Amino acid sequence: MIGLIPCSEIFVKINSVDNKKGIYVFQLDEKNYINFCPNRGGLITNWVSDGKEIIYFDEKRFIDTTKSIRGGIPILFPICGNLDIPNSLFGKNYVQLKQHGFARDLQWQHFLNDKKNSLFLILKDNEKTKIYYPYNFELKIEVSLKINCLKFKINIQNKTNIEMPVNFGLHPYFNISDFKNLDFIDHPLTCQDQKNNFLRNTFDELKNINNGIDLLMYAAGKSSFRDNFLKRQVTLIHPSPFDLGVIWSDPPRKMVCLEPWTSPRNSLVNGLKKILIPPNSSQILDASILINTFK
Numbered sequence: 001m002i003g004l005i006p007c008s009e010i011f012v013k014i015n016s017v018d019n020k021k022g023i024y025v026f027q028l029d030e031k032n033y034i035n036f037c038p039n040r041g042g043l044i045t046n047w048v049s050d051g052k053e054i055i056y057f058d059e060k061r062f063i064d065t066t067k068s069i070r071g072g073i074p075i076l077f078p079i080c081g082n083l084d085i086p087n088s089l090f091g092k093n094y095v096q097l098k099q100h101g102f103a104r105d106l107q108w109q110h111f112l113n114d115k116k117n118s119l120f121l122i123l124k125d126n127e128k129t130k131i132y133y134p135y136n137f138e139l140k141i142e143v144s145l146k147i148n149c150l151k152f153k154i155n156i157q158n159k160t161n162i163e164m165p166v167n168f169g170l171h172p173y174f175n176i177s178d179f180k181n182l183d184f185i186d187h188p189l190t191c192q193d194q195k196n197n198f199l200r201n202t203f204d205e206l207k208n209i210n211n212g213i214d215l216l217m218y219a220a221g222k223s224s225f226r227d228n229f230l231k232r233q234v235t236l237i238h239p240s241p242f243d244l245g246v247i248w249s250d251p252p253r254k255m256v257c258l259e260p261w262t263s264p265r266n267s268l269v270n271g272l273k274k275i276l277i278p279p280n281s282s283q284i285l286d287a288s289i290l291i292n293t294f295k
Contacts, residue, residue: 021063024110026119026145034145042108042121042141044073049148049291054234056173056255069104070253075141076169077103077123077156078133081194081265089268090134097132100171103139119143125159135164148292154242154285158277166275167263168242168285173255177229179210182256184247185224185233191217194246194265209249209256216264219245223258231294236260238287241275260287 023045027033031051036044045062047055057071079101088094098105106129109122123139136159144151158164176182184206191202194214205215221243224235236245238260246259262285263273277283 028145038108038110041104042075047150053175056175071173074104074171076100076171077139078166079268080167080169080261080263083269084266085269095131102129102132136160150289152287155282157282161279164277165268167267169259169261171259173257174234176227176254176256181227181229183226186222188217191215210251212251213249215247217245219243233292235290242285242287
């Protein structure tokens with residue numbers, strides 16, 4: 001049986017972990033904390049829950065800034081995936097958006113709330129974002145760290161006088177014992193193989209996880225998997241419009257990504273589940289990651 005553990009609130013603190021890498025710790029106690037790096041996309045690099053390393057993180061690759069990050073919880077904004085057009089959607093004066101957008105490559109601000117029990121990560125439009133994206137915005141993510149639970153409240157504010165098109169996603173990498181020990185729960189019958197855009201049987205595709213998979217599915221706001229060796233279940237709760245799910249593996253890395261997305265690849269072009277935020281308005285999204293143990 002799996003025991004659901006309530007998310008109890010405790011006061012937290014922020015300390016510097018590694019000044020050279022710009023990593024800080026957001027801590028409940030010695031057994032429950034996250035590390036994060038504001039300078040590298042507001043990336044949460046590690047999450048330790050009840051003394052267990054939940055998040056996979058390739059530190060050697062992180063140090064090499066010429067390579068994309070593998071690990072942590074990257075933030076995808078203002079697109080998920082890529083755009084299937086040769087030039088910018090916004091005209092000749094703009095550079096085409098890179099895969100997963102620009103948020104994961106930029107420096108973020110951070111601070112604690114008044115009660116000092118949650119962390120805010122903030123990205124605002126600036127000269128670098130205006131190279132790709134013509135809108136004025138503020139992206140604010142409140143991260144609440146609790147026992148066996150990590151909560152995200154995302155506020156995307158459009159500060160322009162026209163509609164602002166967006167996608168948003170989180171890309172958590174989870175530590176696993178081995179692909180053969182995994183069972184996926186709550187997945188739909190069909191999925192889209194993002195390598196070729198074909199519809200597939202989800203159960204059949206998950207059998208190939210040790211060979212590398214990239215599957216998009218309508219997750220109805222909930223995604224889970226069990227690691228039967230670690231006796232751990234990871235559950236994502238991500239209600240509409242944050243209700244798409246991606247399962248991605250990159251063998252031989254001992255990790256699996258279980259990702260909540262608002263929208264599929266190319267959404268800003270084809271309009272599928274594209275979010276349009278009205279002028280001077282906001283879009284609120286919620287997501288939680290729950291860790292449960294079983295015998």
